[in-house]
Amino acid sequence: MNSLSEALLKGDLRALSRTLSLVEDRRGDYLEILEELYRLAGKAKIIGVTGPPGAGKSTLVDRLIRHYHGKGLRVGVVAVDPSSAFSGGAILGDRVRMQDWATVEGVFIRSMATRGHMGGLAAATNDALVVLDAAGFEVILVETVGVGQDEVDIIREADTVLLVLVPGMGDDVQALKAGVMEIADVFVINKADREGVERVERELSQMLALAPDDSPAPPVVKTIATTGEGIDELAAAVEEVHSTERPEALLRRRDLERHRHRFMKLLSERFMDRFLTRCTTEEELERLFEALADREVDPYSLVESVLDMVPWAEVCGSVIRRPGS
């Protein structure tokens, strides 16, 4: 076994941090480590928290850490941080609050930054969940901002997805429809002491009434994260959704969907990685892109001619044989 995995499984937090860095940067023995850890993962309860900026997600996550930590559970947090080369770092000052947990035993918080790597943030974040899960964290909170495809890809890895709304969002509730409404299991109306709470509730229930789904309507919980009000009810709703509300078959379907997405992302990322590392020097690539820019060659037929070289029968054989073997 890789020495990092070994140390991490014994509870060495520095080994855990180093492993997460390798996974995030896609370097070193990260694939070997993930292969080893994957079979040990699958036990944690993964809770995704998403919603627009300013909805109070970080404060809510802070409260949830407190809740689960108070129950004696080991809590891991992955805060997905849209940073950029331009700003050079994290956006959300809110997350400073999370630093308070840095020295608390049984709580581990990790920020993941949007990097430019192929495969994107979603693959790296999903793999970080595998690591934390194998490392024995019983509850893992994943926090993302926004409703882009990346965020949806990340949050769909969660067993339960909380979508956090706030009064006064106006038409932004509409905008949330795109992508993220479908995957929410519990709706949270945070800052529920503010004016406009009835309006958000009404808009939300109107939208939920439109859902074509035949599964039960997701619960709506009101919270005031700054005071902690509603957090116990929220945790109970998460429990409920996990246990009784959803039929076994539905959970299995969702689990399979998740594994499908993860496998596809990984295959695509690793294919591109191998293509870039094995095929081409920077100079060759440069020549290729120049030919494309000058329209000496079109990318469509070039790509097809590349893929014609792949022995699909063998490739397919290796996938289909494997699981049964």
Next chain:
Amino acid sequence: MNSLSEALLKGDLRALSRTLSLVEDRRGDYLEILEELYRLAGKAKIIGVTGPPGAGKSTLVDRLIRHYHGKGLRVGVVAVDPSSAFSGGAILGDRVRMQDWATVEGVFIRSMATRGHMGGLAAATNDALVVLDAAGFEVILVETVGVGQDEVDIIREADTVLLVLVPGMGDDVQALKAGVMEIADVFVINKADREGVERVERELSQMLALAPDDSPAPPVVKTIATTGEGIDELAAAVEEVHSTERPEALLRRRDLERHRHRFMKLLSERFMDRFLTRCTTEEELERLFEALADREVDPYSLVESVLDMVPWAEVCGSVIRRPGS
């Protein structure tokens, strides 16, 4: 030549619409058509318009259509529309305004919806630009919402990227840092008659001062799209950025970057498409994902074993030989 491409090149708008549908849905002869059209494209001036919801992008696009159409240019518009299975359609009522152009000769407007297809919206949108470009539209406006990776991938196809801000955005200017600030060529402060315009300007110039780039600072233009104020200045700024401000080498670098992204997206999309269509029946896939969900096999070593089957030397040879041949 494909009969659709032929009709489209003769100016048949129904052929153009049908081609765009094939490209968007990745079906029919879409690859063959794109191969044919690619070499004819590369002449249009592509202007990307992005920014947060509510910034007035659609009104601004409407004004820009009017401006370029008034100069006798053929104008194409691709409005990227984050829709969802849940809501079943477009979000932005604003775009109804664009319908006014439907019957105007020399203006063609197309909405692209976020679909679930592999390769995502970015690949399909980029290819739609190739089609409109080859069809002879001299100015193409691409409008997207938001700052996700998908939107950045789309908007980076543009020759000039306009980032639209509004007074009263507060901390949201901060949030825009993520990804999209780096690729903006012109900053637009729309609704410039509103209170708070100085504050947005100040925050913007503070952020621009932090830019590590040694290229000239991008222009900032104030507009009131509803009245048309500032639109001529905006068009002049776009012209400026295109012609004098940017050194030739910088433009070439950006063009190569664009072709790199497009090629990589396409290769990844087509690899996954072939994998899914050639390798597996739905049943086989189901078995595979069950084995993954039950952790009988880990996805990491499975993916590597699949990629070990690819004859990289041949694959690489076919790429590198091609452009020179």
